[in-house]
Amino acid sequence: MRLTYYGHASFAVETGGKVLLFDPFISPNPAAKGIDVETLPCDYLLLSHGHGDHVADAPAIAQRTGATVIASAEVAGWMEGKGAATAVGMNHGGKKAFDFGTVKCVNAVHSSGLPDGSYGGNPMGFVITTPERSFYYSGDTALTLDMQLIPRWAKLDLAILCIGDHFTMGFDDAVEAAHMAGAPRVVGVHYDTFPPIQIDTVAARKAFSDAGIELLLPAIGESIDV
Ligand code: NI
Ligand code: MN
Helix, strand or coil, rough: EEEEECCCCCCCEEEEEEEEECCCCCCCCHHHHCCCCCCCCCCEEEECCCHHHHHHHHHHHHHHHCCEEEHHHHHHHHHCCCCCCEEEEEECCCCCECCCCEEEEEECCCCCCCCCCCCCCCCEEEECCCCCCCCCCCCCCCCCCCHHHHHHHCCCCCCEECCEEECCCCCHHHHHHHHCCCCEEEEEEECCCCCCHHHCCHHHHHHHHHHEEEEEEECCCCEEEE
């Protein structure tokens, strides 16, 4: 499975011949100016919650690609209003099979207002199980004991976790999250984009390695096999 990082909490996963794009916040991010949002491939567009730093480029990408949106019912409805051809609205605890695998929506402890003030429903994380890999994207969240439930029904290969602190868990809590979710490898996201979420990446790497968990911090635009 191939993962490409687009900065902040935006990344794509290629699996089973499909491209799953998560939380696109690319054109407003100066650090991601090397990424051409006009040509990004996308078959499925997964949005963890309604905040602008997760949906900024979502309407344009959905309009251009015709990708299927997967999000909370409220964010999915908002995306339909913005021209998304197909949007699958879900909510906490629900799972659904797609042609690339299964998506289960899990709790995230955060908020979810949309940029225009619309109600965005519940913020979510996603556990995605494909024939290749099982992975968890936390979305924006605090550390929560709900993460302990994940290994009861999924054996994760990877977790993509927020590590930037201030608005979400920091890297110390993300180490705990990886433990609870049963993830041996972590890709860190949602850090260094804005001054409040600048972190000491040396300290972050040490916190994970001390816990026996691999932390991957791909550069913006970098693709890694995971
Ligand atoms: Ni947020
Ligand atoms: Mn955010």
